[in-house]
Amino acid sequence: MSNPRAAGPFLTRPFVLVALLAIAIPFIITRFQSDISRVLPWSPSSPATTTSSVPVAQPSSTGSPTTQPDVRVLPDFDYSREEDITRYSLGGYHPVNIGDGFKDGRYVVRRKIGYGEFSTVWLAEDIQVNEFVALKILTGNSTEGGIDEVDEINLLLRASTADVSHPGHKHVIGLRDHFYHVGPHGKHICLVFDMLGRDIYALLQHYDEAVPMNIIKSIIRQIFLGLDYLHTACGIVHTDLKLDNVLLTLEDPYPRISADLATNPPQVSPKQTSEFPPYSTFSVIKTQPLPVFVPSSDDPQIKIVDLGVANWVGNHLRNEIQSLALRSPEALLRAPWETPVDIWSVACVIYYLMMGTELFNPWAQEDPSWSTEEELLAQMIEYFGPVPQSLVKSGKYSTDWLADDGMLLHVAGIEPHANSLHANIAEFYGEEEADDLMDLLGRMFRYEPETRATAAELAKHPWLNN
Numbered sequence: 001m002s003n004p005r006a007a008g009p010f011l012t013r014p015f016v017l018v019a020l021l022a023i024a025i026p027f028i029i030t031r032f033q034s035d036i037s038r039v040l041p042w043s044p045s046s047p048a049t050t051t052s053s054v055p056v057a058q059p060s061s062t063g064s065p066t067t068q069p070d071v072r073v074l075p076d077f078d079y080s081r082e083e084d085i086t087r088y089s090l091g092g093y094h095p096v097n098i099g100d101g102f103k104d105g106r107y108v109v110r111r112k113i114g115y116g117e118f119s120t121v122w123l124a125e126d127i128q129v130n131e132f133v134a135l136k137i138l139t140g141n142s143t144e145g146g147i148d149e150v151d152e153i154n155l156l157l158r159a160s161t162a163d164v165s166h167p168g169h170k171h172v173i174g175l176r177d178h179f180y181h182v183g184p185h186g187k188h189i190c191l192v193f194d195m196l197g198r199d200i201y202a203l204l205q206h207y208d209e210a211v212p213m214n215i216i217k218s219i220i221r222q223i224f225l226g227l228d229y230l231h232t233a234c235g236i237v238h239t240d241l242k243l244d245n246v247l248l249t250l251e252d253p254y255p256r257i258s259a260d261l262a263t264n265p266p267q268v269s270p271k272q273t274s275e276f277p278p279y280s281t282f283s284v285i286k287t288q289p290l291p292v293f294v295p296s297s298d299d300p301q302i303k304i305v306d307l308g309v310a311n312w313v314g315n316h317l318r319n320e321i322q323s324l325a326l327r328s329p330e331a332l333l334r335a336p337w338e339t340p341v342d343i344w345s346v347a348c349v350i351y352y353l354m355m356g357t358e359l360f361n362p363w364a365q366e367d368p369s370w371s372t373e374e375e376l377l378a379q380m381i382e383y384f385g386p387v388p389q390s391l392v393k394s395g396k397y398s399t400d401w402l403a404d405d406g407m408l409l410h411v412a413g414i415e416p417h418a419n420s421l422h423a424n425i426a427e428f429y430g431e432e433e434a435d436d437l438m439d440l441l442g443r444m445f446r447y448e449p450e451t452r453a454t455a456a457e458l459a460k461h462p463w464l465n466n
């Protein structure tokens with residue numbers, strides 16, 4: 001199917017785009033930081049192995065293998081934008097050198113790709129299978145902390161292994177490996193992930209904001225498959241689905257990453273000695289994210305990532321869920337919720353992919369005395385009508401904002417159905433496409449969660465498969 005949106009909504013909303021890119025780019029670069037900061041220890045009794053550092057061949061000028069880049073030692077490297085060096089101390093970051101091996105030399109560090117308060121993240125080579133991986137090394141204190149977020153690793157393990165034959169398995173990030181590493185600053189949890197590409201914002205950029213419709217549909221279908229896998233095979237509710245948690249897989253990663261390593265060798269500070277016990281030596285290494293590898297195929301593959309705030313079906317770890325703009329009505333009103341919350345968020349994501357702008361903007365209050373929640377409810381009512389009685393009754397917060405008739409208590413002048421999704425879509429895609437897409441979105445944007453379609457049903461929807 002050809003794409004009619006070349007002159008679509010993006011071009012009429014250049015300010016949205018500029019803002020979007022400005023937000024997206026730093027976000028992408030820091031993704032691993034925010035992601036990792038939530039990965040906290042699991043029980044030390046779990047069957048992880050303890051290894052010690054096994055340095056692997058340091059780069060030399062005497063014809064080392066092509067995959068081993070030179071390391072540029074920069075005497076005046078300004079590392080003010082890197083991790084806090086006072087935390088190269090007991091309980092802090094593990095001092096890593098380019099070329100270090102982990103887990104008995106299996107994972108060889110090639111480059112630093114990010115850091116967060118509780119970890120550093122490295123591009124490493126898994127020399128057993130000749131693949132690049134992302135290696136997250138947690139600080140000693142977060143490894144030892146025993147904080148209550150054992151869960152992310154358990155969630156990741158479940159997502160890795162629940163049912164590898166499920167068609168959605170490959171569309172969800174999994175944990176390739178995990179182990180302990182002991183160094184001068186303590187014991188560190190290490191997590192190994194597939195090396196992934198940029199999020200689907202990068203795709204919007206690549207296609208000049210006019211992504212071909214067959215690619216949009218393929219990506220949406222993959223999201224539904226991944227979501228069905230999480231919901232039914234893993235018993236996981238993601239609860240933070242948004243564009244930036246959908247990453248492109250890398251095509252042909254080995255030669256491309258190798259080539260980038262050769263062109264952009266790691267840059268490191270000279271060795272220095274920590275001012276804090278145990279006074280170990282370390283270098284600060286520059287963060288060098290991968291460049292944007294544009295997808296060459298007609299069918300780019302994606303994975304849903306970040307289970308950092310996910311929940312078990314039937315066993316919720318938290319109730320404050322979802323980014324506000326993508327928050328489902330039941331989560332907003334604190335009514336009982338389960339997997340359908342993800343369906344609502346994905347509906348918002350689909351709208352964005354099609355229209356290049358957010359459906360809901362809770363920060364756009366006409367009157368600053370309205371809360372963002374009231375603004376969001378007002379916008380929902382303008383599209384979908386008053387909130388149904390059943391949901392008003394079951395929501396703990398409903399009485400803060402809503403009257404019994406499902407209209408807002410403190411905000412007057414909201415007109416139910418004043419806006420129309422169908423009209424918005426038809427304006428850019430025509431009536432026929434809007435009819436088909438609305439048949440899909442109409443099954444997702446339903447106030448009552450039990451009436452929303454499931455991910456499995458949606459993956460089979462004709463709009464995605466024609």
Ligand SMILES: *[C@@H]1O[C@H](CO)[C@@H](O)[C@H](O)[C@H]1NC(C)=O
Binds near residue numbers: 086141
């Ligand atoms: C690790 O925790 C200990 C004990 O709370 C603290 O004294 C130390 O400063 C921490 N180390 C780092 C690098 O944060």
